[in-house]
Amino acid sequence: MASVRTARRMFCAAAQTAAAAGSSSRWERLKSSKAGVWCRSLLSDYKEACREMVVSAWERPVKTSVYVTLLGGAWACFHTKPDQSSFEAALLERSNQLGLLSPWIRNGFSDGHVQNLVKLRNEDRLRYASLGLLCVVYQANYDPDTMLYEARCSNLSMPWRELPQRVLDIGFIGCWWILDSKMKDYDVNKDEYKHLPAYMQAASPPGPQEVERNERLHRDSWLPLTMEDKEEETIVVDRMENVSEESKIKL
Helix, strand or coil, X not given: CHHHHHHHHHHHHHHHHHHHHHHHHHHHHHHHCHHHHHHHHHHHHHHHHHHHHHHHHHHCHXXXXXHHHHHHHHHHHHHCCCCHHHHHHHHHHHHHHHHCCCCCCCCHHHHHHHHHHHHHHHCCCEEEXXXXXXXXXXXXXXXXXXXXXXXXXXXXXXXXXXXXHHEEEEEECCEEHHHHHHCCCCCCCHHHHCCXXXXXXXXXXXXXXXXXXXXXXXXXXCCCCCHHHHHHHHHHHHHHHHHHHHHHHHC
């Protein structure tokens, strides 16, 4: 029985030694192979590059802060770039805002721009293109499902040099800038003021003195009348009546 145990221990020890020798030899062969040498050189290059980057950032903090700000701004612009669905949602929202107004008080520029975009959307002629940090919406000549020869021939397609003339909106930092600018004062019909003089067509904001005077007059209008004010009013009315009676007598 003791001999069996001793033999088992000897076989186990020999197996462990062989396995360790085999694993160590495989690891050594992997490190000495071309792939292992390439990986070690790549890791050493990355390690050296990171060390130089940290040392350069420590020596030039202003330059590093500028680079970090630019990279952070580019990352924010890329992740806040609007997509095509957001443009359609914004277009429908602006169309509903104009639909709540009477045609007589709508701004002609806002209404015309939105109606043109809605018409192109119904015809499926709006195209969306991503340019990295921003995106553009432009108009196409045909619907993508059109089977006409002019729409399918690549030689007759729209050249890229005409893209700036076809751009309808620019998406940047979560906003559609042309659509928002066209919707400024969308509830003011400027055609109603064409018959007025030039100095009455544009109203300048009141100054601080005028605002203070108007607020004071508004507060005074809510104050109760005193007896002196009533007496002065009666005196003025009596004088006016006397003047009228004298004028009648003279006549």
